[in-house]
Amino acid sequence: SQQGEEDPQALSIQEGENATMNCSYKTSINNLQWYRQNSGRGLVHLILIRSNEREKHSGRLRVTLDTSKKSSSLLITASRAADTASYFCATDAQEYGNKLVFGAGTILRVKS
Amino acid sequence: ETGVTQTPRHLVMGMTNKKSLKCEQHLGHNAMYWYKQSAKKPLELMFVYSLEERVENNSVPSRFSPECPNSSHLFLHLHTLQPEDSALYLCASSFRVETATGELFFGEGSRLTVL
Numbered sequence A: 001s002q003q004g005e006e007d008p009q010a011l012s013i014q015e016g017e018n019a020t021m022n023c024s025y026k027t028s029i030n031n032l033q034w035y036r037q038n039s040g041r042g043l044v045h046l047i048l049i050r051s052n053e054r055e056k057h058s059g060r061l062r063v064t065l066d067t068s069k070k071s072s073s074l075l076i077t078a079s080r081a082a083d084t085a086s087y088f089c090a091t092d093a094q095e096y097g098n099k100l101v102f103g104a105g106t107i108l109r110v111k112s
Numbered sequence B: 001e002t003g004v005t006q007t008p009r010h011l012v013m014g015m016t017n018k019k020s021l022k023c024e025q026h027l028g029h030n031a032m033y034w035y036k037q038s039a040k041k042p043l044e045l046m047f048v049y050s051l052e053e054r055v056e057n058n059s060v061p062s063r064f065s066p067e068c069p070n071s072s073h074l075f076l077h078l079h080t081l082q083p084e085d086s087a088l089y090l091c092a093s094s095f096r097v098e099t100a101t102g103e104l105f106f107g108e109g110s111r112l113t114v115l
Helices: none
Strands: A005-007 A010-014 A019-024 A031-037 A043-050 A055-058 A061-066 A071-076 A085-092 A100-102 A106-111 B004-007 B010-013 B018-025 B031-037 B044-050 B053-057 B064-070 B073-079 B087-094 B110-114
Touching: A005 A085, A010 A019, A019 A106, A031 A061, A031 A071, A043 A055, A043 A061, A043 A071, A071 A085, B004 B087, B010 B018, B018 B031, B018 B087, B031 B073, B044 B064, B044 B073, B053 B064
Parallel strands: A010 A106, B010 B110
Antiparallel strands: A005 A019, A019 A071, A031 A043, A031 A085, A055 A061, A061 A071, A085 A100, A085 A106, B004 B018, B018 B073, B031 B044, B031 B087, B044 B053, B064 B073, B087 B110
């Protein structure tokens, strides 16, 4: 497995439901970031959580980090059709030269 | 609009062509990056520049040649590409190379198709 691995690979939900995406990684990290990508577009930064933080919120987004399990989750509450996109976690780890390493992403589809 | 502009957005080229991708950032950042995004694969970091100096080259074939003439501009020169090089090429910038304190700002990407 790779440094950052998202689960599930794809998720389809109804508008108004919550969406949860998970990210697992292998090495100790400095921080973990979540990005969003609309189809065929660039990535947009959503949130950064440091290794000494356990939870962060930004609007309808909630990110948790469990360093003992080497995992993070991104929760989008009250989803909207406009949330349809791919979501990527990216880890910053000394073992990888302090460069961001991205996972393959979770494709989220929100049906209206 | 993220402040990072990539041109062209779409490019189709034959295997013997020479073309270039351009990236420009107006954010005052000192670090710029090229990533390759292929279908169903994680983003692959290709090159990193810090203050116009290349600090990373991730075993990228020589048919890809980066150029960073100043901290605001980054080019990717393409020559004798292969069909498997078809992908979305993303440029990004950050305040500095070390990412512990910040995020990457991405451009919209250049979709490259090699025939």
